[in-house]
Every structure is written in structure tokens, then in C-alpha cells.
Amino acid sequence: GENVEQHPSTLSVQEGDSAVxxxxxxxxxxxxxxxxxxxxxxxPQLIIDIRSNVGEKKDQRIAVTLNKxxxxxxxxxxxxxxxxxxVYFCASWxxxxxxxxxxxxxxxxxxxxx
Amino acid sequence: ExxxxxxxxxxxxxxxxxITLECSQxxxxxxxxxxxxxxxxxxxxxxxxxxxxxxxxxxxxxxSTVSRIRTEHFPLTLESARPSHTSQYLxxxxxxxxxxxxxxxxxxxxxxxx
Numbered sequence: 001g002e003n004v005e006q007h008p009s010t011l012s013v014q015e016g017d018s019a020v021x022x023x024x025x026x027x028x029x030x031x032x033x034x035x036x037x038x039x040x041x042x043x044p045q046l047i048i049d050i051r052s053n054v055g056e057k058k059d060q061r062i063a064v065t066l067n068k069x070x071x072x073x074x075x076x077x078x079x080x081x082x083x084x085x086x087v088y089f090c091a092s093w094x095x096x097x098x099x100x101x102x103x104x105x106x107x108x109x110x111x112x113x114x
Numbered sequence: 115e116x117x118x119x120x121x122x123x124x125x126x127x128x129x130x131x132x133i134t135l136e137c138s139q140x141x142x143x144x145x146x147x148x149x150x151x152x153x154x155x156x157x158x159x160x161x162x163x164x165x166x167x168x169x170x171x172x173x174x175x176x177x178s179t180v181s182r183i184r185t186e187h188f189p190l191t192l193e194s195a196r197p198s199h200t201s202q203y204l205x206x207x208x209x210x211x212x213x214x215x216x217x218x219x220x221x222x223x224x225x226x227x228x
Contacts, residue, residue: 038154101162
């Protein structure tokens with residue numbers, strides 16, 4: 001079945017710097033990759049997603065890139081702000097995942113230092 | 115407002131009690147899910163449903179059960195709570211139908227079993 005690895009597990013950056021989180025997946029049939037942000041005590045919320053027919057997607061300060069050949073996708077946050085501090089989860093979805101469900105990475109705890 | 119609602123938000127209960135965690139969504143989504151998550155840690159799928167009268171077990175063994183009698187309602191029941199059940203339980207929904215659409219999470223129920 002599908003396996004999703006996520007690195008790093010923790011990341012500290014200075015305010016204004018960039019942050020990059022990388023995920024790798026194992027099933028070449030996976031075709032949809034969302035990213036979720038979970039602030040302390042709150043629910044995970046979708047921040048950006050990408051489908052396998054696209055190599056990059058941007059939304060203001062966040063972007064996601066996908067390399068299907070290497071089977072990895074990355075979240076890029078530019079000009080980080082303290083409110084970006086949260087746990088970020090990547091996920092993959094594929095037709096052969098058990099029950100057609102998402103497989104999540106273990107999460108990255110991002111701290112943006114003022 | 116279309117959303118997914120969970121009650122109670124917090125629950126402290128003694129060992130051996132039967133509890134039901136409520137989840138309702140007003141988005142008309144077919145698929146619904148229950149995840150178990152220790153705060154800020156990995157998301158573990160424990161149950162999911164494709165639609166009415168459909169329930170499936172997820173990848174994490176769980177002593178809980180679920181039912182799906184109505185599209186909008188997906189309650190989770192623990193027949194006999196134990197301290198090992200202490201965790202956060204997140205309900206989610208998606209459009210389903212085989213489409214790779216994102217998950218929408220509820221605010222969660224934080225369960226403590228004493």
C-alpha cells in the first residue's frame with residue numbers, strides 16, 4: 001500500500017525566511033496531494049493542494065511543487081510570519097489506497113521565531 | 115453555514131462507561147471519516163463510510179464502532195471506555211464518489227478516560 005514520508009519532523013526559521021517541507025510517496029498511481037495546517041488546539045485545514053497533471057501551484061506566500069518521476073512533493077512558504085507556526089501535514093490520494101482514502105505524512109512542526 | 119460539527123468538544127469520563135461522539139455535516143458529502151490524533155501528532159484513520167449503510171474499518175485497530183443511518187450523521191461509539199482511549203477524535207467528510215476531493219475536518223472531541 002501507499003506510504004508517505006515527511007521531512008523534517010521539526011523546523012525552526014526566523015521570521016521573514018523561507019520554509020520548505022518535503023514529502024515522498026510510494027504509489028505511482030497517487031494523483032492528488034493536499035497540504036493541511038493545524039494550529040495548536042484547532043482542526044487541520046487545507047491550505048493548498050496539487051493534482052498530478054500540474055507541476056507547481058502557488059497561492060500568495062505558499063506554493064507546492066510536484067515531481068512525479070521522483071515521487072515527491074514539497075510545500076514552500078516564503079516570508080514566514082509568526083502565524084505560520086503550526087503542524088503541517090502532507091497527504092496523498094490514489095485509486096489503490098485502501099478504500100480510496102488519504103494517506104497522511106507524520107507531520108512537520110514549524111516554528112517561526114520573531 | 116455549511117460545515118462539519120462535533121460534540122462534545124471535551125469529555126472526561128470514567129473507565130467502563132459507554133460513550134458516543136457525535137458528528138454531523140451540512141455539506142452534503144458522501145464520504146465521512148473518523149481519525150484519532152494525539153494533539154499535534156499523526157492522524158490515524160479508524161473508521162470511514164462511503165454513504166448511508168456503509169461503514170469500514172480504517173488502518174488503526176479500534177474498539178469503537180460507527181453507524182451511518184443518515185448521510186449527514188456519523189456517530190462513533192465506545193462501548194466500554196478505557197484510559198488507552200484517551201485522545202482527540204476528529205471527524206471529517208469529503209465529496210467522495212471516487213473523486214479526489216479534500217477532507218473537511220470538524221473541531222474534534224478531546225476525550226479523557228480516567
